[in-house]
Amino acid sequence: MLSRIGNSLFWMGRYIERAEHVARYTKVHYVSSLDAPLAQNKENTLESILTMVGIQADYYQKYTQLNDDDVLCFITIDENNSYSIVSTVNLIRENARGTRDSISMELWEAINRFYHSINKYDGVRFQQKGIFSFAREVEENSSVIKGLIANTLIRDEVWMLISLGINLERAVQICKMILTTLYDVEKIDPSRRGGPSENYQWTLLLKSAQAFDMYKRYYKTNIQRRNILDFLLFNALFPKSLSYNLTYIQKNIQNIAFQEAKGKDSITFKVGKSAAQLQYMTIDEVEDDTIAFLNKALEKLYKLGRLLEEKYLVY
Numbered sequence: 001m002l003s004r005i006g007n008s009l010f011w012m013g014r015y016i017e018r019a020e021h022v023a024r025y026t027k028v029h030y031v032s033s034l035d036a037p038l039a040q041n042k043e044n045t046l047e048s049i050l051t052m053v054g055i056q057a058d059y060y061q062k063y064t065q066l067n068d069d070d071v072l073c074f075i076t077i078d079e080n081n082s083y084s085i086v087s088t089v090n091l092i093r094e095n096a097r098g099t100r101d102s103i104s105m106e107l108w109e110a111i112n113r114f115y116h117s118i119n120k121y122d123g124v125r126f127q128q129k130g131i132f133s134f135a136r137e138v139e140e141n142s143s144v145i146k147g148l149i150a151n152t153l154i155r156d157e158v159w160m161l162i163s164l165g166i167n168l169e170r171a172v173q174i175c176k177m178i179l180t181t182l183y184d185v186e187k188i189d190p191s192r193r194g195g196p197s198e199n200y201q202w203t204l205l206l207k208s209a210q211a212f213d214m215y216k217r218y219y220k221t222n223i224q225r226r227n228i229l230d231f232l233l234f235n236a237l238f239p240k241s242l243s244y245n246l247t248y249i250q251k252n253i254q255n256i257a258f259q260e261a262k263g264k265d266s267i268t269f270k271v272g273k274s275a276a277q278l279q280y281m282t283i284d285e286v287e288d289d290t291i292a293f294l295n296k297a298l299e300k301l302y303k304l305g306r307l308l309e310e311k312y313l314v315y
Contacts, residue, residue, distance in 0.1 A: 005098065006161055012162060013149075014166070018088055021208075022173075023139060026053075027131055042068070054176070076134055086119065090119075093111055093112065099158070104152035107149060117141060160255055161252075174209060174245070177209060185198055218235070218238075234283060246274060250272050267307055
């Protein structure tokens with residue numbers, strides 16, 4: 001396969017997952033804040049959204065203060081913001097267009113519908129529909145597209161590269177969401193930690209990761225920080241966990257015909273080592289310094305993405 005096509009497939013997968021996670025995180029946090037306890041500061045919610053997406057500096061280059069409409073529009077429909085959802089959706093279609101001979105017609109048509117659906121939003125339409133409807137539209141289109149990826153593609157390098165992009169981006173987004181939640185918890189007055197204010201933050205995290213119901217089913221208990229971290233980091237059976245996605249990143253890299261020598265310097269070895277380390281790690285080892293663990297995990301994931309591009313997907 002040409003590196004150009006491989007690169008487009010890989011990034012198409014990443015952008016699909018990124019758009020969905022950013023939309024859901026923004027929706028869950030902002031909509032919940034409208035009915036939140038008085039202790040939950042609206043500015044903290046807006047800061048949390050900007051922090052998770054990683055665009056605080058970009059936002060403050062354009063705006064001088066936090067404002068609901070400015071933050072929501074900047075993250076969702078601002079075409080001048082390269083990290084906005086509409087910019088991400090445009091990149092999904094752009095990458096898919098370059099791979100039309102490799103993907104199914106049904107998948108291409110779904111991506112095209114997604115593109116037109118989101119690009120209908122201007123400032124007026126967004127104000128009329130609101131963040132809930134906009135995000136729901138992103139989530140539903142993403143689900144349809146991922147269903148077609150799963151059900152209409154041969155399990156060859158095309159499917160593997162898209163899946164590799166999806167799993168890598170999902171691992172990144174889960175780490176970023178947990179990290180942002182930990183920062184949000186640190187902002188809570190120490191006298192309120194461990195109570196409803198902190199539980200509120202962990203509940204938002206679970207809902208942002210589509211993990212709330214499965215967490216309750218798995219643990220059959222109330223909201224507990226330790227259990228939530230264990231579930232989202234180390235549960236090998238939950239599709240949104242870091243451990244689960246690292247395992248599938250490893251499998252896809254092993255199955256894709258990358259031309260590389262075997263050994264400790266190969267990508268296969270490095271990913272396999274990281275996956276194995278996580279497989280045998282426990283919450284006891286990271287609970288006291290989860291922020292450092294997550295920053296290190298993100299660093300490895302970003303490095304893996306760069307290595308894949310530089311060595312095998314460059315054109």
